[in-house]
Amino acid sequence: MRIVLQPAARSDKDVNRHYLDTIASPVSFADHADLLAPDVRARLEELFPDGSARMWGVVPGKRDVNVSKVRKISAGDFALFSGDKKIYFAGTIALMWRDEKLAERLWGRNHNDQTWEYMYALSGTQGLDITVDEIRELLDWKPNRNIQGIYILDTDDSETLRTYLTLEPSTADTSAAPAPDPQSDAAAACGFDGELERTALRAYRGEQAALKRHLLPGPTGECALCGRVLPATFLIAAHIKKRAVCTDEEKRDFANIAMLACSLGCDSLYERGYVTVTDGGVIEASPLAQDAPALHELVEQLAGRTVPWWSEDREPHFRWHRAHTFKAGTPA
Structure with a gap:
């Protein structure tokens, strides 16, 4: 593509x-x-x-x-x-x-x-x-x-x-790639001799572990988006602004760069731009979710909720997400 x-x-x-x-x-x-x-x-x-x-x-x-x-x-x-x-x-x-x-x-x-x-x-x-x-x-x-x-x-x-x-193919695109071939996929996996774990990931994982400890000091925590209190294993230290484009200073700003998002859907919906947080802390749903009824049902459950995680200090990062990741409606 x-x-x-x-x-x-x-x-x-x-x-x-x-x-x-x-x-x-x-x-x-x-x-x-x-x-x-x-x-x-x-x-x-x-x-x-x-x-x-x-x-x-x-x-x-x-x-x-x-x-x-x-x-x-x-x-x-x-x-x-x-x-x-x-x-x-x-x-x-x-x-x-x-x-x-x-x-x-x-x-x-x-x-x-x-x-x-x-x-x-x-x-x-x-x-x-x-x-x-x-x-x-x-x-x-x-x-x-x-x-x-x-x-x-x-x-x-x-x-x-x-x-x-975070551009993704439309659900209306029926010209997708051909069906996977299990035999060729298996052969490709067996023939791969590159690194399965890159050394560079170690520092990233260490940073993520420290970030999650900062956001979640106890065994349970609250998802910033849906508000559910969940065991730590179901909560992710989700960057408000895409980590890949954060400066080193932003990556180290543990107090403002990330939020807890659950792995039961909220993290993926935010990361892929189907929900965002407005200036003021209210969740907005993407109109593109209407193309998939099950997805639309999920985002509508979040739309209109006030996010206690929002603050003036975090707003620049939420603003970046709204401009770069959120799947906004077609401009009139």
């Missing part, structure tokens, strides 16, 4: 109009049945049973400069929309197709008389609030590098950014 950087500055009135028409407001398949090819419509309805999807497109560009780029994109890749010095929106590319007539109906034509005919439908969309400066630093770009023109990150940079933003 690779990441596609899609320039779309909403300060441009035309871009904003297109965004409002086909991203903020999903496109109904029935409304455009006269133009949608039967196989495309069938696939869209398979991926989006409610009959609509958020759509975007790419123009061929001068001398078809974008065509070779588009051909590198696959279903399951992530599209990140950028504009006005921020990454503000993301989604999984569920389907790609070419449709000049539909693109012209949806978005018209640009000043070069081209339309955004290389179209894609997005699932699992979410709002983000990441500065381009952060992306430059994370990917070791030059200070003056900007996102101009559609750009596909290589595999390593895609994985770095995907991990940083």
